[in-house]
Amino acid sequence: MSQSCRVLVLISGNGSNLQAIIDGCDDNVQAEVVGVISNNPEAYGLIRAHQNEIDTSCVIAHQDETRSEYDERLLSAIEQYQPDLVVLAGFMRILTDELVMRFEGKMLNIHPSLLPKYTGLHTHQRAIDAKDVEHGASVHFVTPKLDSGPVILQAKVPVYEDDTAEVLAERVNEQEHAIYPLVVKWFSQQRLKMQNGAAVLDGNELEQHGYATD
Secondary structure (H helix, E strand, O other), X not given: OOXXXXXXXXXXXXXXXXXXXXXXXXXXXXXXXXXXXXXXXXXXXXXXXXXXXXXXXXXXXXXXXXXXXXXXXXXXXXXXXXXXXXXXXXXXXXXXHHHHHHOOOOEEEEEOXXXXXXXOOOHHHHHHHOOOOEEEEEEEEOOOOOOOOXXXXXXXXXXXXXXXXXXXXXXXXXXXXXXXXXXXXXHHOOOEEEEOOEEEEOOEEOEOOXXXXX
16 A cells, blocks of 8 residues: 555634545545644634644744745744645635745645636625626645646536625535545545646646536
């Protein structure tokens, strides 16, 4: 049996995607969540980690600290876990280019929109305001440009006329819990990699919107 892929998850809040990934790392997946790092000591995701006997660390920003100084401390915390894969699961900080490049091809993020639409914040309200008929989530490799790394997999949900941002967010979140563990599984099976700035699955370069499930 090949050695398990060491997965490190970075969170800031509830950790529902963290829980989905933990649950997805069953006996059939060659992956193990070896640690959880949060910038928020009150994050409920830390409790989820403790309940699953997963080691945790907090890297709390200091007053007047620069992003680079913070990320130097974050990098030290990450490297203690010797991860094969770093997973951003609601980690509410923008990482420096230096940190991102340190884990090029080994860092994933999930973003609540159908990228390249709606990078940044408030994606659900922006989809409603644009009168979009569909919305969703995207798992992508992390690159220095925010929310612009190559997309691996997307999940779509309908947008209804009476939707609020909160209702739409719940619908998207449910799909996130399905697709994020799947992508972690692909990576752990060495089926997925980033090559020449593109996501490659089973030797095939994926299109702009990732693996086509339609």
